[in-house]
Amino acid sequence: MIPIFKVFMPDMVSDYISDLLYSGKLSYGEYTKEFERRLSSFIGNERVLAISGNSILFALKLIDIKPNDEVIVSPMSCLMTTQPIVYSGAKVVWADIDPLTGSLDPDDVKNKITNKTRAIIHYHWSGNPGYIDEINSIAHKNNIPVIEDATESFGAEYKGKKIGNTDTDIVCYSFTPVRLPNAIDGAGLSLNCEKLYQKSILMRDLGVNRSKFRDKMGEISADCDIDIVGDSATLNNISGYVGSSQMPFVFDLIEKQRKNALLWEDFFKNLPCTKVVSKREGVNPSYWAFTILSERRDELLNSFRNQGVYASKIHLRNDLYSIFGPPSHPLRGVDEFSKRQLNLPCGWWMDENDFNRIVRDV
Template sequence: MLENKFPHVRPTYLPYGRQWIEEEDIAAVIKVLRSDYLTTGPKIEEFEQEVAQYVDTKYAVAFSNGTAALHGACFAAGISDGDEVITTPMTFAASVNCVLYQGGKPVFADIDTRTYNIDPKKIEGKITNKTKAIIPVDFTGQPVELDHILKIAKKHHLVVIEDAAHALGATYKGNKVGSISDLTMFSFHPVKHITSGEGGMITTNNKEYYENLLQFRSHGITRDKDKLKGNHGPWYYEMQFLGYNYRMTDIQAALGTSQLKKLNKFIELRRKYVQMYNEAFQHIDEIVTPFQHEDGDSSWHLYIIRLNLDKLTASRMEIFDALQQQNIGVNVHYIPVHYQPYYQNLGYKKGICPHAEKLFEGMITLPLFPSMSEKDVHSVIEAIKRTIGYYRK
C-alpha cells in the first residue's frame, strides 16, 4: 500500500492553487454591499482604470469571467462564420471555445518544446486565406514570443488576441503583458494572481475595440447619443447587435481592486517559491524543470514539472497518486483541447500536435500560490524527492 511506501504524509492537504483573501478585501466587498450599487456601478470603472494603469494600456473592459472576455475579444476582432483562428492545444478549453462561439474554426499549431507555448514557426504554416486571428496563450505565466507572433500577424493582416489568463504582472522585453497585443485577456478566477471570485478583463489600445467590447457585454445595447439611430428622450436606448449579459458586478470589482493592490507582493512570493523548486530539482535527472525564456519575465501562475518516464519504474498516474496520498495536491494542466470528445466529434484527431501530446504524457503541476509558506514548499520538495527516489530505475 502507498501508506507503507510513503509514511511521511503532510497533516493537511495542500492544493495546487488557492486564493488569498484578507480583511481589507472583505471590507471592500462589505462597503459595496452597503452602497447604492451592487452591479454596473462606479467600482467597475475604477477596477478597469486600475488594471489599465497597471499594464500601461489605454483601455480595459471588465467581464463576468475570463471566458466571456475571450468571447468579447473574438467579437471585437470581427471573427465570424468560417473564419479560421490559430491557437494552441495546450490550454484550457475556453481559449478555443471562444472561436466556436463566433462561428469560427479553431486551427491548432504545435508548441515549442522548451517554453510549452505556441511555436511561432508552426503558426505561419497554418495560415490560409480564411485565417482571421491568432490566439496565443501565455501558458503558466510565461509570455509567448510576441515580437515574432505580431510580425506574422502584421504580414498577414491578422488580429492577435493574447490569452494572458496566467500572466497578469508578466513582462515581455520590459513591457507589461496587456499593453502589447491587439487585445489581451486576464482572468480573476480564485487560483489566478488576483481574484474577483469570477471575473475577466480585456485590455487594448484600440478605441474601436474598446467601444465594441463595452456594448457587447451589455446585450449590444447603447445609450451613446453619437451612435443612436434615433433619439426619443433621455430614457431611450438601442440594441444594435446581438450582445450578451457579460457584465461584472460591483461586488466582484471591489474585491478585484483590493486584490490588485497586493499583486506585486503575490508575484514576488510566487517567484521566490519557484526559485526554491528550481534549486531543489535542478540535479534530479528524472525531472525537467520549467524553462524561462530570456525575453520574458513570467508571473508564474503554474509550476509544471515534466517527468522523464524512461528513467522511472512508475507511470505518471502512479507518481500522481503517490503525491496525492502524501497530501500534495498536484494536478495536470492541461489535457490537450483536441483530445476532448467534443472536439473529436468535430473531426480533430490525435497526432496533429505531437509536441503538445508528448508533453501531456509526463507533466504534473505542483502547488504554487502566495499564501503557501516556505514550510509548505519544503514539504512538496521532500515528497517529490521521496517519490522519485522510490520509483527511480
C-alpha cells in the same frame, strides 16, 4: 495537502460588502471603474476594461468572427480558451507547440494560416509567456488579429512590460476565484487599438452609448441610435469592489510566487530525467503553477500526492474532445509536452517551511 490553487481574499474585504449590497448600487458602477483604473495602472495600458462572462468569446465577437472562419490555437489550452471558437461557429485549427515551453510554435502557426484564418489565440501556459514577438509578426504580416490568453499569466512580463502592454491586439484575462486578482467572477481585456477599445465599450453594454442614451428627463432618447450588436456584459459593482480591493496586493503576491519558483528550480536541479519548463530571454513568468517536464511524470505525480503536495496535469490536450471534431494531424510538440508536463503549487500561500518539508519527504 498543499493545494495547487487557492483563493486570495484581503482580510478586510467583507467590511463594506454588506453596505454595498443594500446600497442599491449593484450594477456597473464606481468600484468597477476603480478596478479598471487600477488594472490599467498595473498593466501600463489605458485601454483596459472589465466584463462579465468569457473574455475569449467576447474578443471573438469583437473582431467579428463568423461561422466557417478559422482560428488557430494550441490544444494545450484551457477549455475556456478553445470552446468559444466552436461556440462562435468558427473552425478550430490546432497548431503545434514548443515542447520545452508549452507555447505556440511560430513556424507551425505560419504553416497553418490559410485564406480563411481570421484570428490566432496565443495561450501562455501556466503564467509563462510564449513567443509574443514572433507570433505577432506573423499575424501582422498576414493581417490577422492576435488574441493572447493571459488567464494564467496576469502580471507576467515580456521585455520589461506586463502582458497586456506588449503590442498584441487583444489580451484576455480571467478574474474567477483562483486567479490573481480575482473578482469572484468576470474577466478583462487589454487592447492595443483605440478604435477597437471604443467598440468594446459599446459592445459590452448592448451597443449603448451611455453619454447619449437618456435625455434631460432621464428618458431613453430617440436621438441615441444603436448601430452595433452588443451584449449585457458589464461587470457588476460587487465584483468590481472585490477585484479593486485585491489590486494593492497583487504585485507582492506575484513576487512571492517568483521566489517560490526559485526554490522549485533548486529542488529539481539535480533530479534525473526531469527538467524545468524553459524560460525564454526577456520573459518573467507569474507562475500560476510551476511546470516541470519528466519522463517519470506519473510516478512523480503519485509521489507528490502521497506526501501532501497536490501535483496535477491541470489540462488535458483539447484535441481529444469530440466537440472539436476528428483528431488533429500529428503534433509532435504537443505529443511530447502532454506526456511529460506536470504542475506543482507555486502560489503565495507556500513558504520556505513547505519546501523544507517537501525536500525531506519527497
